[in-house]
Amino acid sequence: MARTPLVSERIGQFFMGEDRLEYTEFGSGDRWVVLIHGQLMVRRMCQPLARALAAEGNHVITLDLLGHGRSDRPDDPMVYSIPAFGEQVLALLDHLGVDTAIVGGVSLGANVALEVADAAPERVQGLLVEMPVLDNAVEAAVGAYGPMMLAARHLPLSVRAVRAVTRPVPRGLVPFWAGIGLDICDQRPGSMAAILHGIVFGRLAPPSSRRRALDVPTMVVGHRSDPIHPAADAAMLAAEVPGAQFVQARSILEWRLTPERLDGLAADFVARCWQTRSGSAANRA
Template identity: 70%
Template sequence: MPVPLVPEPERVLVSERIGQLFHEGEGSRDRLEFTEYGAGERWVVLLHGQLMPRRMHQHLARALAAGGMHVVTLDLLGHGRSDRPADPLMYSTTAFAEQVVALLDHLGAEQAVVGGTSLGANVALEVAVVAPDRVRGLLLEMPVLDNALEAGILAFGPLLFAARFLPVSISALRLVTRPVPRGLVPFWVGIGLDTLDQRPAPMAAVVHGLFFGRIAPARRMRRAIGAPAMVVGHPADPIHPAADAAMLADEMPRARFVRARSILEWRVSPARLDGLALDFVRGCWSAAPASADDPRTA
C-alpha cells in the first residue's frame, strides 16, 4: 500500500523590500538602510546586537510578517549597510533611539512594537523613554544592564584596543571574511562573517561611544515605561545574564519575563519563542494603547 504523505506546515509568503532614509544628525546627514517584511499598519521594528547586521532578525521578521505584522529591520548607524562615521560622538543609545523615531516618521508609522537583541533591546528601551507615544509594546531579548558590567568590559575592551592600536588586525580579518559567499554557509555562520566585516576606525568609534556613554535608561526611567513588554533572558551568558532580563521585567509595570532554554534556542529551534513573540505582538495591537491616566503606567 502507498505510504500516505504528511502535508508540510503551511508556508506564508510575504513581500520583502529594501529601503533607505537619510537621518539629519548634529552637523551630519547619514544614510540608514532597512528591510520591510509584509504590509499593513501593525508595525514592528527589530534592532540588532552591537556590531551585528539587521539580517540577524531575518527569520523572526519573516515569522512575524507571516502572522500579519508589518516588520522593519534597521541597520543602526555604524552597522551593516548603513553609513559608518568614525566619530565616537555619533554613537549612543539615545542617538540610536532618535534614528528609530526617524524611521517611524519616514514610514509614516504612528506607533510600532519596538524590539531587539542585546544593544537592540537597550535601544528599544531608549525609544520608550524619548518617544513613549510611538511605542505600542517592547519585545526585548538579552538586555544589557547592571549585572553585565564586568563581562561587557572584558568582551569589548579588547575590541576597542585592537581597533585603535592594532587596526591591521581588524583590516586583515575583514579581508579574510568578506570574500566568503554568504549563500554557501549556514545562516548564523554568515551573520558571524558579517559581524567580522568591520573597518577599524568606525568600529572603534561605535565601541567607544557605547562603552563610555549611557548604555540604557536609568532604573527610575525604566520603572516609568508604561508600554507592555516581553523580556527574554537565558542562562549561561555573562554578557546578557538572565538576572538582568528578570530584573527589567520586575521593574516595568506591564512586563513579562520569558526564560529561554539557552542562548541558541531562538537561533536553532525558534518555534516556541517565535510563537510567544507573535502572540505578544498581536496582543499589543489588539489592546487599546495605554494612556497617561492608565494606573498601570503610574
C-alpha cells in the first residue's frame, strides 16, 4: 500500500451572505488547485488526491459546497444549482486572494469546474475533471436522483432513519472509502430534496457551444460501465475542448483503490499548467 504523503492541513471557512461554507487547505505556495466533491458527497472524498498533489508542491483546497458536508444546508431549492456552485468556488478564490487556480472535480464537481471556466475563464489555469455528467447521462441521472428527491420530500423519515443508523459510526474505525459512504448517508431530508430539485431542474453544465469555446488546458478522466457517468460524456468533452487530454480509467474504482497511475498523471498535468503560465509570463516580460 502506498504511503500517505505528509502535508500541512488547515480548516477554514467563509460566508456568502448568511451561508457559511467550510474548506480545507493542503500544502502551501502559489500553485493553487481547487478540488470539488460529487453530489451529496463531502470534501473529504478529495483528500487522497489533495494530499498527493500537495506533496508535489501545490496548494490544494477542498470545499464543501453549500448543502454538503460541514457547510450550511438550507432547505430552499432556489439556492442550489450548478452555476450557483460555480459562484461559490469563485467566492472561495476571492476569500483566499487567489487570482487563478486549477479547478477540478468529480461528477457534480466536474460540472461545477466547467461552470467556473465558463463564467470566469481568466481565473482558471486548468481543468482537471473526472466523470462529467453531460448529454449522454441525463436520463440515467434523472432516473437515479428523481426517486431520491421524492423520498426525501415525501418520506423524510427514511432519510432520518438512515442518518440515525450511520452517523454514530466512528469514521476512524472503518476503511476510508467506507467512511465516505457513511458520510453520504448523513443527509437531512429538507436540504437533500432541495439540492436534488435544484440540480435536476436546473442547468446541468455549459452547453456544447460554450464548452467548445473554452481555452484552458484540460484533462478529462472517464471510465466504462457507469451509466450515470458514461465514458461517452467524458470522451465528448475531451473532443469539444480544444487540446484536451483524455484519460481512460480502468474502472470507477481505480482512482479510489489503486490511485498511483492517475495521481501521477494528474500531478504531471498540474505541473504542466503552471509551467505554461510561467513560460507565458516570461515571454511577456
